[in-house]
Amino acid sequence: xxxxxxPTPAPRVRKRVASIQDVAERASVSIATVSRAVNKxxxxxxxxxxxxxxAIEELGYRPNRFAQVLMTQRSGLLGVALPDIxxxxxxxxxxxxxxxxxxxxFQILVSASPAHPGEGEEAGGGLGPALGLVDGLAIMVTExxxxxxxxxxxxxxxLVVLDAHLGLGSDVVFVDQEPGSREAMRHLLELxxxxxxxxxxxxxxxxxxxxRAKVFDEELRRAGHAPRPDQVTFxxxxxxxxxxxxxxxxxVRGLRRIAVFAGNDDIAIGIMREAQALGLIVPRDLRVIGxxxxxxxxxxxxxxxTVRVPRDDLGRCAVRALVARVQxxxxxxxxxxxxxxxxxxxxSGPHE
Amino acid sequence: xxxxxxPTPAPRVRKRVASIQDVAERASVSIATVSRAVNKxxxxxxxxxxxxxxAIEELGYRPNRFAQVLMTQRSGLLGVALPDIxxxxxxxxxxxxxxxxxxxxFQILVSASPAHPGEGEEAGGGLGPALGLVDGLAIMVTExxxxxxxxxxxxxxxLVVLDAHLGLGSDVVFVDQEPGSREAMRHLLELxxxxxxxxxxxxxxxxxxxxRAKVFDEELRRAGHAPRPDQVTFxxxxxxxxxxxxxxxxxVRGLRRIAVFAGNDDIAIGIMREAQALGLIVPRDLRVIGxxxxxxxxxxxxxxxTVRVPRDDLGRCAVRALVARVQxxxxxxxxxxxxxxxxxxxxSGPHE
DNA sequence: CTGAAAGCGCTAACAG
DNA sequence: CTGTTAGCGCTTTCAG
Numbered sequence: 001x002x003x004x005x006x007p008t009p010a011p012r013v014r015k016r017v018a019s020i021q022d023v024a025e026r027a028s029v030s031i032a033t034v035s036r037a038v039n040k041x042x043x044x045x046x047x048x049x050x051x052x053x054x055a056i057e058e059l060g061y062r063p064n065r066f067a068q069v070l071m072t073q074r075s076g077l078l079g080v081a082l083p084d085i086x087x088x089x090x091x092x093x094x095x096x097x098x099x100x101x102x103x104x105x106f107q108i109l110v111s112a113s114p115a116h117p118g119e120g121e122e123a124g125g126g127l128g129p130a131l132g133l134v135d136g137l138a139i140m141v142t143e144x145x146x147x148x149x150x151x152x153x154x155x156x157x158x159l160v161v162l163d164a165h166l167g168l169g170s171d172v173v174f175v176d177q178e179p180g181s182r183e184a185m186r187h188l189l190e191l192x193x194x195x196x197x198x199x200x201x202x203x204x205x206x207x208x209x210x211x212r213a214k215v216f217d218e219e220l221r222r223a224g225h226a227p228r229p230d231q232v233t234f235x236x237x238x239x240x241x242x243x244x245x246x247x248x249x250x251x252v253r254g255l256r257r258i259a260v261f262a263g264n265d266d267i268a269i270g271i272m273r274e275a276q277a278l279g280l281i282v283p284r285d286l287r288v289i290g291x292x293x294x295x296x297x298x299x300x301x302x303x304x305x306t307v308r309v310p311r312d313d314l315g316r317c318a319v320r321a322l323v324a325r326v327q328x329x330x331x332x333x334x335x336x337x338x339x340x341x342x343x344x345x346x347x348s349g350p351h352e
Numbered sequence: 353x354x355x356x357x358x359p360t361p362a363p364r365v366r367k368r369v370a371s372i373q374d375v376a377e378r379a380s381v382s383i384a385t386v387s388r389a390v391n392k393x394x395x396x397x398x399x400x401x402x403x404x405x406x407a408i409e410e411l412g413y414r415p416n417r418f419a420q421v422l423m424t425q426r427s428g429l430l431g432v433a434l435p436d437i438x439x440x441x442x443x444x445x446x447x448x449x450x451x452x453x454x455x456x457x458f459q460i461l462v463s464a465s466p467a468h469p470g471e472g473e474e475a476g477g478g479l480g481p482a483l484g485l486v487d488g489l490a491i492m493v494t495e496x497x498x499x500x501x502x503x504x505x506x507x508x509x510x511l512v513v514l515d516a517h518l519g520l521g522s523d524v525v526f527v528d529q530e531p532g533s534r535e536a537m538r539h540l541l542e543l544x545x546x547x548x549x550x551x552x553x554x555x556x557x558x559x560x561x562x563x564r565a566k567v568f569d570e571e572l573r574r575a576g577h578a579p580r581p582d583q584v585t586f587x588x589x590x591x592x593x594x595x596x597x598x599x600x601x602x603x604v605r606g607l608r609r610i611a612v613f614a615g616n617d618d619i620a621i622g623i624m625r626e627a628q629a630l631g632l633i634v635p636r637d638l639r640v641i642g643x644x645x646x647x648x649x650x651x652x653x654x655x656x657x658t659v660r661v662p663r664d665d666l667g668r669c670a671v672r673a674l675v676a677r678v679q680x681x682x683x684x685x686x687x688x689x690x691x692x693x694x695x696x697x698x699x700s701g702p703h704e
Numbered sequence: 705c706t707g708a709a710a711g712c713g714c715t716a717a718c719a720g
Numbered sequence: 721c722t723g724t725t726a727g728c729g730c731t732t733t734c735a736g
Contacts (some may be wrong), residue, residue, distance in 0.1 A: 021714095029714085036715095036721090043721075044721065044722080045721060064484065066425065066714090067713035070416075070728050071728055073418065073728075076416070077482060079484070111450075130428060133485070273711080281721090300651060371728095372729060383708045383729085384706070384731080385708090386730095387732085388732095395706095419728065477721060533733035
């Protein structure tokens with residue numbers, strides 16, 4: 001049962017500092033008065049307040065947060081658990097979350113949850129023992145995970161789920177993949193027949209990947225074509241997957257004049273680069289649209305059309321919802337939807 | 353003095369959960385025994401341990417971290433304060449720091465310190481009251497800041513400084529700008545005369561910018577040329593600054609066949625893009641080297657030569673040093689140096 | 705091996 | 721307006 005204990009049993013290190021006791025003595029008041037002077041200044045006389053202020057100053061007193069936190073059961077910490085901490089996508093979510101948290105007087109505790117925690121590993125979004133220190137948890141769930149769900153159910157702090165509908169009655173903030181995907185597909189289908197359209201997605205188990213693929217499927221059918229299996233593939237959100245797909249499709253099978261709806265910008269760029277390496281011209285031989293609205297998509301040549309995702313809004317709204325819940329546990333559960341939209345660039349221009 | 357108090361006075365929300373008391377009663381032992389069973393299993397008999405285990409299970413007991421932390425004065429939290437949380441550079445530092453922290457059983461508390469905290473704002477790296485919750489602080493300091501220094505001096509937790517030598521006797525982990533910069537400059541000076549070389553830097557007050565500029569200056573002199581004022585400029589780490597510089601230098605003043613050592617990859621790419629927009633060819637008309645080893649530098653055309661910075665090592669080493677200090681406060685102070693090195697791509701090739 | 709007891713440093717009634 | 725008192729939930733001597 002060691003896992004319940006402190007992660008690193010080690011000698012205490014914090015040096016001895018002035019306590020509220022010391023301040024009280026120095027100011028010749030009770031500790032209660034010191035506490036009030038600090039936290040509820042309006043409850044003490046100005047003279048007393050001043051004496052306390054001076055004592056605090058002289059002693060360099062700072063309230064021990066650990067003790068405060070034990071009393072109030074509130075740490076001012078918010079857990080933010082993401083699948084990964086890396087890359088522009090998550091980085092911006094974090095930025096939004098951090099900014100909003102700061103604004104509201106909280107600090108975020110970031111955690112990159114291992115995507116599939118092994119048997120031994122803790123689920124719960126990767127904040128090991130620190131989970132017990134947060135006032136609330138915002139967690140992004142990108143694929144089904146029973147163990148995680150279980151942890152979340154037993155959580156004893158407010159919870160906000162990002163980007164997934166888990167059916168546990170928590171607040172939810174999610175990016176609606178649909179409108180942007182729909183726009184993207186209609187744009188492609190305007191100039192490319194449905195049988196020449198391809199979806200090159202991320203991991204199949206990803207909720208996002210599925211949502212995007214679903215729109216792809218729907219729009220193709222709407223255009224009168226039931227997608228062949230080779231038109232929809234899944235693997236991972238990486239440039240190398242895009243390159244590989246392009247190599248096999250454009251290089252080996254020699255397809256031309258096709259249109260690709262890529263699972264994200266990395267994949268799109270990978271596809272484009274490989275196409276270019278094969279001597280093809282984008283968009284003439286290959287039209288492509290990515291997803292995420294990454295900076296990179298706007299920087300490569302040709303610019304990559306992409307579906308904008310309001311990343312920092314996502315972080316911001318998640319934190320806002322979480323804080324609302326923390327401060328007002330009995331408010332109605334909210335479900336916040338952030339829309340996506342198509343951002344057109346050269347990569348999805350006409351075939352000629 | 354309100355700023356010393358809890359940031360958000362709000363009602364308690366944490367629901368009532370089983371305490372060690374409850375477990376003790378259920379297992380018919382004392383709370384001390386429960387504590388031992390959890391933290392020092394070898395100190396209790398197997399039968400007792402089992403009884404306690406069962407009680408814990410049945411009650412869904414989890415030790416209250418707040419109380420643990422108050423007793424042990426150790427939270428398992430590490431503060432990591434960076435100038436910004438955004439962009440690949442910081443993102444990777446974070447990733448390294450997070451991975452290492454996790455490995456060592458700690459959690460990091462990220463903070464994007466406002467670069468120049470206003471008068472009212474807290475210095476101390478932006479972790480407001482949360483500063484009191486960390487076992488140690490790793491802070492990246494990019495420019496001189498007296499107020500910050502002061503805060504750091506009065507810190508009552510272990511401190512590791514990143515990327516700056518502040519002269520307070522803390523551990524330091526720093527990226528040595530020199531070797532990479534030196535290589536870069538020698539590479540440029542091989543084919544471009546010193547009077548046609550330019551340094552386009554970030555903020556002048558940045559330690560890094562200064563270090564890089566210094567090498568630029570030294571190498572030009574070494575090549576027999578004392579840099580003119582127009583050869584060295586500072587502003588900010590952004591693409592738009594690069595574009596602007598290029599516009600004025602290449603567009604307005606019409607310079608050609610020059611070589612630029614840019615303060616970072618963003619600047620380098622900005623310069624390159626503007627040059628291309630002006631119809632120039634890189635590296636024929638303009639050779640350029642960036643800094644940071646960003647992914648982006650390898651993705652644009654032509655590929656941008658850059659000075660590699662071991663970003664995740666930086667985060668990793670900082671955390672390692674910090675944890676070492678936390679666990680062993682009396683170890684010798686360490687100063688860790690991480691070297692940089694040149695990564696050649698097309699952008700700094702010959703003028704023709 | 706186990707229990708009793710003493711706090712960690714602070715906040716929050718409750719009386720004055 | 722201020723002091724007294726009671727904990728918050730846990731860890732840790734110190735005796736058995």
